[in-house]
Amino acid sequence: MRREELVDLNAFLTVAEEQSFTRAAAKLGTSQSSLSHTIRRLETRLGVRLLTRTTRSVAPTEAGERLLGTLRPALDSIGSELTSLSDLRDKPAGTIRITTSEHATTSVLWPALEAFLPHYPDIHVELSVNSSFTDIVTERFDAGVRLGEAIAKDMIAVRIGPALRMIVVGAPSYFAKYPIPQTPHDLADHQCLNFRLPTSGALYAWEMAKDGRELRVRVDGPLVFNNISMVMRAALAGFGLGFVMEDQVKAQLSDGSLIAVLGDWCPTFPGYHLYYPSRRQPSAAFALLVDALRYRG
Template sequence: MDRDVWSGLAVFAEIVDAGSFAGAAKRLGISPSALSHAMRALEVRLGIRLLNRTTRSLAPTDAGQALLARLRPAMDSVEDVLGELDSVRSRPVGRVRVNAHKPAAAYLILPRLPKFSRDYPDVSIDLSVDDGLVDIVAERFDCGVRHDKALQADMISVRISEPLALVFVASPSYLDLHGRPENPEDLGSHRCISYRHATSGAIHRWEFEYDGERMDRAVPTNFVTSDIDIMRDAALQGLGVCCLLMDQAASHLRSGDLVEIMSGRAPTLPPCHIYYPSKRQPTAAFKAFLEAMRVF
C-alpha cells in the first residue's frame, strides 16, 4: 500500500475518534492545519469525500463510514501485533540463534544453559557450531561468539570469559613408546596432532610461551583435523602430542589417561566475546541470553 495513503487512513480514523481536528491534533502531537492538509490529500488521492465538516461539526460521509467499518478491524489487528512485539521486547520469549566456535560452544555456552533454561523456559537456543568465520548478519544469527581477535567490524561485543588456558598433553602409551619431550625443540623427533583452520585450510602453527615471550613454530604432524574433540580423542588413542584447552583435558589429566608435558610452555587463547550488530534492536530473549553469558 502507498505509504501516504496508509498514514492518511490513520489520520482519518483518529479525527473521527476524536470528533474534531483539534482533538486529533492534540492526540497526535501535530498542528490542526497539518491534519487538515493530510485529510484533504487523502480525499484527493482516493477521489472521494470521507468527512462532512463545518465550523461546528464533523462526521464521516457514507463512504467514510463504510471505509471505517472495514478499516477498524485491520487497525485493531495492527495494534494487536504491536502489543505482541511489546511483549517480546519486555518478556523473554522466542528463539535466539547463536553461531559459536567449538571451544566456546562446549565449554562456555553449554555449561550455562541449564540455569538459563530454568530461568527462561519460553526461550529456545539455536546453537550452530562453526569454527570458521561467519557473516552473522547475512546468515541471520542473533550473535556470534569468537576470540576477541576474530571479531567482525561494526559490532557490539561483550566479553564472556577469561583468557582460555591451553595445555600440552600425550597419553602414557605414547610416552612409553616415544619418550617425553621437555621443550619445543624436542618436538622435532615426535609425532604431533595438529588443527586445520576451517576458513583458510591452513594447519595451525604451534605456539609456545616461555619467560613472558611467545613464539610459534611448525611441528612434524602425523594427524590433522578441524575438530578439537577429535584432537583430544586422537591423543587419548596414543597418536601423538597434542595441545588442548585445559577445560577439555582436565578430567583426562585427573584420571591419568593423559599426561601434561612441557609444563609452563603452553600459551593462552584470548578471551571469548559475544558480538552482535550495533544497528539491530535486541529482543528481551536475546538480552536475557546475553546477561546469562556475561560473567564480567
Template sequence: MDDLKAFLAVARLNSFTKAAAELGVTPSALSHLIKALESKLGVRLFARTTRSISPTEAGRQLIDDLAPLFEKVDDAIKRLSELRDKPAGHIRITGADDAIEYILRPALTRFLVRYPDISVEVGIDYGFTDIVKERFDAGIRLGEDLNNDMIAVKVSPNWRQIVVASPQYLRTHPVPKKPDDLLKHNCINIRYSEKSGLYAWEFEKGDKKLNLKVKGQFTANTNTHVLNAVLDGIGIAYLPEYYVEEYVKEEKLVALMLDWCPYFDGYYIYYPHRRQDSPAFTALLDILRYEEA
C-alpha cells in the first residue's frame, strides 16, 4: 500500500523530487522504491528522461484504477476521525498568497485555538489549481473564475483593483487621469503563471470598458513583488484595494483614477460535494462565510 501510494504521488506531481518532499523521503530512496515496485509488477510504470518523467501505458492504467480507490480510503479515514466529540482532521486549501492573506489569515488564529484537533495546510498558487487532482479540500478564487461543478460560498465583499504609484514616482512623472495616459508610464506588470500572458488592466466607466496592455521595466508573478516595486518608486501598479489601502492611508502610495476602477464579485471558497459532510471543514466554512449586509 505504501509503495502504491508513493507511485500515485510521483504520478500526480510528475516529479520524484516533489513527491519525495511530500512523502518525507529522499528522491533517491523514492526512485529505488519505484524501481522495486516495477520489478515486482513486471512492467515499467514511468518513462524517464534526464528532464522529465511520464506514466507509461501500464502506469496510466494503474493510476486510473488506483486513484479513486485511495481517494475513497482517505475519505473513509477522514469521516472516521470526524465522529470524535470535537471536529478533527487535516484541511488543505489553495489560493493566491494575497487571497490567503486577506481571507484566511484574519480568522486562522481564532479557528485553530477553538479547534485544537484540526490542522490547516495552505498551498499558494496563482494558477487555476485542480483541487480534486491535487487533493486539496478547497480553494479560494474570484467568483468569475469558479468551476460550475463545485460548491461555492462567498467569503468576502466585492472588491476592486486600483491604480497606485508612490509620491516619489509622481514627483517626476505626470499624474495619469485616464487609462490611455498609462501607456506613457513605466507600469509594473504581473504574469500569474509561466503559461499565461501579462495580466491586462481592467477599466470601466459608465458604458466604457477597457482591457489595457501596459508596458514597463519590471514584471513579477506575485502581488508581493509588485507591491514592493511600486513602493520603491519603480513605476505604477494595479493591485487589489484591500492590499494597498493601508499604504494609501499612510500616504506611502497614491490612488489614481478610482472612477475608472470597477468592482469584482468578491472571493469564494469552492470545494467538491464530498467535503460538505466534514465537521472540520464545515467549522472552517462557518468562520469564513461572508454575510451580505
C-alpha cells in the first residue's frame, strides 16, 4: 500500500467518526476543501460511494460501513504498536484517553492521578467526563471507568474503588413537615427529587433491596434534575428527598444538615472499575497507570 492511500483511509475514518467534514478537518489539521478532495479521490479509486452527505451531517454508506469494520481494528492495532514503542524509551510516555463520570473522577480518578502524574512527567492523561455510556473502541478511548455491574463481558475490568451505596436523604426542615418513611412504599406519600438519566432520558427508578427482595421505586415530586449536585442542593434546601451516593453527602450527614432514612433498604454494590478491550496491547505507560489505579482496600 502506498503512503498516500493510508493517509486517505485515515481521512475517511476520521470523517466517519466525527460525522462532519468541519470537525474532521480541524482534527486532522487540514482544510475542509482539501479533506473533501481526499475523500472524493478515495471514492474514485475504489469505485464506490463511501459517505452520504447532507446539509447537516455525514454518514457512511453500506460500502463505507464495511470499510470501517476493516479499518478500525487495523488502525487500532497500528496505534497500539506505535504506542508500545514508548517502552523503548528511558521513561514511559504517551497520552492515555479515558472516558469517565463526574463522580468517578472526583472520588477515585483524580486522587490517584494527583499522586501518580508528578512521578511520570512524560505520561499525559485526557479525561472525558460525562454520564453517558461511550463505546470506547469506536470513540478511540484507551479505557473507560464505570460501575462494575455495567461493564460488557468482552472487556478486561480492573477494580479501582471501594463498594458504593446509594441512600435516601432529606433535610431536617423537610422532616419537620413530613414523617420519616419506614418502607419504600411510603415514598409515594413524599416529595421526592427525580433524576433524569442522560443515557435513555428516562427518570431514574430508585433501586432498593432488603433480604434478597429488590425494588425499583418510581417516585414523584416537584423537581427533576439531570445533575446529582443539584439533587443534593435541593435536598439540603428542604424541597424533598434525594437518592444520592453516600460518600457525596458524608459531611452533611455528619453535621446534621441531611438525615439518612430507609438505610436497611440501601445495600452496597460493586464500585468503579477501569475497563478496556481484551485485545488491547498495554503500553508501559498504560500498565503503570492501571497499577496506580488498582484498588487495594
